[in-house]
Structures are given as C-alpha cells and as structure tokens.
Amino acid sequence: xxxxxxxxxxxxxxxxxxxxxxxxxxxxTLPMRLLALDYGADIVxxxxxxxxxxxxxxxxxxxVLSTIDYIDKTDGTVVFxxxxxxxxxxxxxxxxxxxxxxxxxxxxxxxxVAGIDVNMGCPKKFSILGGMGASLLSDPRKATNxxxxxxxxxxxxxxxxxxxxxSLEETLQLCDTLxxxxxxAIAIHGRTIEERPQHPNRNQVLKxxxxxxxxxxxxxxxxxxxxxxxxxxxxxxxxxxxxxxLARAAQWNCSIFRKEGLLSMENVIKxxxxxxxxxxxxxxxxxxxxxxxxxxLQESPLGRKxxxxxTLEQICEVWGLGDxxxxxxxxxRDKGLLGRFQVMPVMLDKDAKDNNVSHKRKIYEENDxxxxxxxxxxxxxxxxxxxxxTRLLKWTKENRKKMxxxxxxxxxxxxxxVVTVDGRKYGSSFWEKNKKWAEQGxxxxxxxxxxxxxxxxxxxxxxxxxx
Numbered sequence: 001x002x003x004x005x006x007x008x009x010x011x012x013x014x015x016x017x018x019x020x021x022x023x024x025x026x027x028x029t030l031p032m033r034l035l036a037l038d039y040g041a042d043i044v045x046x047x048x049x050x051x052x053x054x055x056x057x058x059x060x061x062x063x064v065l066s067t068i069d070y071i072d073k074t075d076g077t078v079v080f081x082x083x084x085x086x087x088x089x090x091x092x093x094x095x096x097x098x099x100x101x102x103x104x105x106x107x108x109x110x111x112x113v114a115g116i117d118v119n120m121g122c123p124k125k126f127s128i129l130g131g132m133g134a135s136l137l138s139d140p141r142k143a144t145n146x147x148x149x150x151x152x153x154x155x156x157x158x159x160x161x162x163x164x165x166x167s168l169e170e171t172l173q174l175c176d177t178l179x180x181x182x183x184x185a186i187a188i189h190g191r192t193i194e195e196r197p198q199h200p201n202r203n204q205v206l207k208x209x210x211x212x213x214x215x216x217x218x219x220x221x222x223x224x225x226x227x228x229x230x231x232x233x234x235x236x237x238x239x240x241x242x243x244x245x246l247a248r249a250a251q252w253n254c255s256i257f258r259k260e261g262l263l264s265m266e267n268v269i270k271x272x273x274x275x276x277x278x279x280x281x282x283x284x285x286x287x288x289x290x291x292x293x294x295x296x297l298q299e300s301p302l303g304r305k306x307x308x309x310x311t312l313e314q315i316c317e318v319w320g321l322g323d324x325x326x327x328x329x330x331x332x333r334d335k336g337l338l339g340r341f342q343v344m345p346v347m348l349d350k351d352a353k354d355n356n357v358s359h360k361r362k363i364y365e366e367n368d369x370x371x372x373x374x375x376x377x378x379x380x381x382x383x384x385x386x387x388x389x390t391r392l393l394k395w396t397k398e399n400r401k402k403m404x405x406x407x408x409x410x411x412x413x414x415x416x417x418v419v420t421v422d423g424r425k426y427g428s429s430f431w432e433k434n435k436k437w438a439e440q441g442x443x444x445x446x447x448x449x450x451x452x453x454x455x456x457x458x459x460x461x462x463x464x465x466x467x
Contacts, residue, residue, distance in 0.1 A: 031275035097131030216242035388443035
C-alpha cells in the first residue's frame, strides 16, 4: 500500500520581495536548488517536468538519502527528487497542454512542494508541437483553463511563467487574462520567444505590467546585467517588479544570491559536488552543471582533466573530493542503496519487500552474470592492440574458444553490455555513452575473471569502482 506523506505544518509561500532560482533545463535539479537556498535564494524552481512523465511515476520515500523520489514506473529513473529542506521553498514547474493532466500532477505532488508553476514561455520545438510552453501564449483560453483547474484542485499556490509578446498591448491583455484566474504570481521573461540573450531585456514592459497587476510580478531575463548581488536590486528597481528570478547568473555562479558577495568558482563547484554526492545525482547531470560553471575555463588544464572524467567519483577527484565521494558511496551501499556513482540508468528492484524504503537498483536480472562496476577509459590505451576487446578476441583464439558475443542494452542514450565467453557471461554495470565503450568495459571485466589481467592493472586501466 502506498505510504502517505506525513502531515506537516505548512507555511504558505508568498512571492513578494523574493530572490528566486529560475527553472532551467538540467540545471534545476536538487543539488543546485539546495545550493541556491544555502546562498540566500528564497524560492527555487525545478527544471520543467512534463506532466505525462510525472503521471507515470510513483512516489517513494528514500530513507537512505532522506529524500522523496518520484520514480518512472517504466524504467526506474528518478523523475523528480526533493527533500524536507526545500519543502517550503521549492516550486515544481510542469510542461502541460491539458487541464486534467495538470490538475492530476498538482494533486500528486501537493504535499511535497511549496507551489506549482506552468511553463508558458518555453520556445523549444518539442514543447510547441505538444501544445505546451510558448504555444499557450497564443491560446489564452487553454492557458486559463489549465490554471483554473489546478487552482480548483490544490491548496498550494499556482503560478505561471511567460514571455512578453511583441505587442505591448497584447502582452498587457494576456497578463490581465492570466491574473484573472486566481494565480498568486506571474513570472515574466522580458524577451519574446524569437529573441535571445544578446537582445536587451524589455525592462520597461515589465514595469508597466507590474504597475498594472495586483498580484506579484516576478522579473526574469536580467542576467546579462547582473554581475554581483547589488545588481539584482538595480534590476528589481528598473522593472518595478515584486521579485527577481535569476537563470544564467545563478547557473554561472550560484553564490550570486549571497548578500555577502560572490564566492570563488572553486568554492562553488566543491559545495555543489558535495550536494551532488549527498543526493546521488547522476554523473551526466553533475558534469553538465559544472561545465556551465566553468564555461571558458573548460579549455584550461584543469578543465580538460574534468572533461575526461565520467563517473561521479572521477569528477570529485578532480576537485579533491574523491575521498568524500568514496566514503558516501560506502555509506549508501552499507545502507542498501547502490548509488549512481557511475553513468547508469536505474531499475526498481521488483523483489524489494518494503516498497516504502529506498529503492535498490539492479542492472541485469540474470543471476549468472559476473559483474563489476568498472569504467572503460579510452585514454588509458595508447594502441588498438591493447584494447580489452582486442585482447579478449586474441585470448579466445589462443584457447580455441568461440568468439565473444556481446549483448548491449541502451537506456536513455547510455549503453551497458554483457559479453559471453565459453558459456559464461561477464559485464560492467557502468553505463557508457556509446556502444563501443560499453563492450570494451564488458571485455575488461571478462579479462579480469579469466585471469588475463589482475586487479592492479584493472584499476589502472579501467578505474574499477566496486565489485
């Protein structure tokens, strides 16, 4: 039976005079949201999550990470992860085109978030073709139906985020229409869907909207002119808005929220990585967020070393946090959670007796696969003759065995492989970015179990993580 969230005393979220982390694709995951709160953000938005994806997820309390996880029933991946620390501050943003689905999502997450927002400004082709995002700007009837249905369904604040239209008159009319639904605030990006960051933000339009509406207006789009904390308030003054929402400025250095001043890039990255480890964040998402902090410094020696990393442990090692990552990894394993300290999608353990405890993860259902978690690092091999697949093929020929047979799975653009040699199966539970590397990883594990290479050489060439 599904475990109901424990009753909590809620403080109703308000949007007056707040500093807000904007919804950003792949950036607004739990580690960055927690970091923003540490630095002084009052409200943190999730990245946009599509209603259909949320509706096919199940809610689980993760007692190892102390998080609430919404897990996709079809593949076991974490769609949305939150925790008590942010419950009174986090706004879940959804992409939707249907009032009933939107209301169902709102009801589903109501007890775990402080508010829910509808994305009405995303210009991505995927969103527009699906009737979501910026397509709602040209369909006020559908937009208002969505908002009204959500407001009827839940007691937490409902808001929306839009972009300005080319015409001031049409923009003001749209804002009047949306505000009439009973939403508690409206966030407005001061550029049209055709405009990009190099175009000036229409601060005067935001000011006219703010002067006109009786609900809080949240100004967005000013990152180009925000280099330090005091710039946030200059932007707020120019727009006359109730609150300020930051995207790129926070993405580059989240300590922009600190009234005491900016911290160094290294300090921010280390603090972010600790949260990434604590939250079992995916390596690919972690790497993406750090890349956006480094920006042009990705071409520095440190940056290139970072770009070569694949696992969360490798990423942490670059910044002197390898021991911290390993200790947390061990702690999670000891508590029954096989963390994502490597690139891997996850599957729910169907045999878990208690569905309310943290979900355990597994890669293969076969019991006869000899598995190790081991990354294949291409830079460790100077010639093709040294590659694991080449060495394994050579071994089978020398020992008159059948050629290796590789069975490779793909999940969400990642690959994991099992190789069969002499009737036995071997594989790495490390998920790689391409099929060839996944097969090399499987061959590497096979060579170890065959005794062709020892653990020392495996660690040197394949960065063994655990067995």
